[in-house]
Amino acid sequence: MASRLSRSLVASLQQQQYSRQLLIPRFFSGNNSSSNIPNLDNLVSGVTSEMVANDPVLMDYMKSNFPEYFEDNNNRKEEEIATVVTNWGERRRAIPKPILNIRSIPTLLRCPETEEGSNRCFPMREREGLIPxxxxxxxxxxxxxxxxxxxxxRSIIQSEMDRFHHLAFVGRVYDLTVYETPEQFDQEQGGTVHRxxxxxxxxxxxxxxxxxxxFLRYYPGRPIKVPVTLVNEEESPALKRDGFLxxxxxxxxxxxxxxxAIPEVLEVECSGLQFKQVIRLDRVMFxxxxxxxxxxxxxxxxxxxxIHGGRGGGADLTEGEGDEE
Structure with missing residues (x-):
């Protein structure tokens, strides 16, 4: 009787395979072999480890009802995924920040006699991917x-511009390492550093x-332009009423x-800003x-x-224009 029930159970599960195929998690169903499946012959009569390995529906059923037999494999795979994610985050956080917020860019020495001029720089850009x-x-x-x-x-310059935008890029300080030969550039050996x-x-x-x-040579005390950004906009009555700068x-x-450290941006305090109010240097936090x-x-x-615009600012401007007419 038990054998007949088990066979009917397996048959019904196989009939539902196509209807449940999209709902079955594929975490355990890929590249399963009988060698990786524990001995299940004594659990359900008529069900062997080979049948479980070849039938994803039956595999899902056995894992749901007998999780203790698959616990080691599950934990190992989950630990591997967790380890990968954790290591990726740790590696990203472990990357040391550049000293004084000064990043480095490698470059190559260019011959002013043979690599100067529009016609000579064109193949350099198009074929070699280098920017003069x-x-x-x-x-x-x-x-x-x-x-x-x-x-x-070009890829290095473009990545820096994509990372910081044009305004922030031209206001950043870099350590430009000039290599004399392509071999030094590839091996990152030698070279002269210019700030x-x-x-x-x-x-x-x-x-x-x-x-x-x-590139303009930089030294402490040389003026540089740093972009500004707004902070505490939610504390400004004008900006909360659809106003804008x-x-x-x-x-x-x-x-x-x-x-x-070289600042990336300068914060502008927006607390209490009203319509038609002008943001001046006293609101910039240095x-x-x-x-x-x-x-x-x-x-x-x-x-x-x-600060202009918004419902309040627009109404005030409209009334003022009507009075003047």
């Missing part, structure tokens, strides 16, 4: 003044790919003291060791932008 550029500017700390012609992999700021980044007019990127200056020129440049301080009317 020049390191220029003076650095009184090391006495460097000469111009150095370089060519940088620079990207300048004169040119984009292709059609596909917006980087076409040219120059009309940007006049998207960046602020600052001077960073030596040994201070980190310790970062201060506005003399050019910004001499500009008495320097502003981030006014």
């Amino acid at each position: 550029g020049v390191i220029y500017g003076s650095n009184p700390t090391i006495g460097a003044k000469e111009r150095i012609f370089v060519k940088t992999p 620079v700021v990207p300048r004169s980044v040119q984009l292709h007019p059609v596909n917006d790919m980087v076409y040219c990127c120059n 009309i940007p006049i200056n998207k960046t602020v020129e600052v001077v960073v003291d030596e040994g201070v 980190p310790e060791g970062v201060r506005p440049s003399e050019k910004v301080l001499k500009h008495k009317d320097f502003m981030i932008g006014p």
Whole structure:
């Protein structure tokens, strides 16, 4: 009797195989062999380990009713997945942040006689994937003044621009390592490090790919432009009523003291902002060791932008225009 019931159970499960096929979890059904299946001959009469290995529906049934026989395999696979995820997160968190928030970019030395000019730089861009550029500017700390012609992999420049956007990219400080030969570039050996700021980044007019990127030598005390971002917008009555900022200056020129990390953005405090109010320099929060440049301080009317729009702002502007007429 028990054998007949077991055979009928297996038959009914096989009939439901196609109807349940999309609902069966495939976690245990891939590449199962009888060698990986425990001995199940004594559990259900008429059911062998080979039958369980070849029938995903029966495999699902046995795992649901006899989980203790599959617990070791399940735990091992789950632990492997958890280990992969954990290690990936740990590796990502373990990546050391660059010192003083200064990232590095490798580049190659370019011959100014044979690799200068539009016609000569075209195959460099299209075939080799290299972007021409020049390191220029003076650095009184090391006495460097000469111009150095370089060519940088487009993928590296493009990834940095995608990571930080154009405004943030041209305001960041990089350690540019100049290698003399492709062998040094591949082996990451040798090379001269120049601390620079990207300048004169040119984009292709059609596909917006980087076409040219120059570099200005940087030293502590040289002004750089840092983009601004709004914080505490929910505490502004104007911004909560569909108001918006009309940007006049998207960046602020600052001077960073030596040994201070280069800020990626400058936060602008928006608490209490009303319609038609102008955001000026007093609402910009400068980190310790970062201060506005003399050019910004001499500009008495320097502003981030006014607050306009929204239901309240739009109504006020409309009424004012009607009164003037």
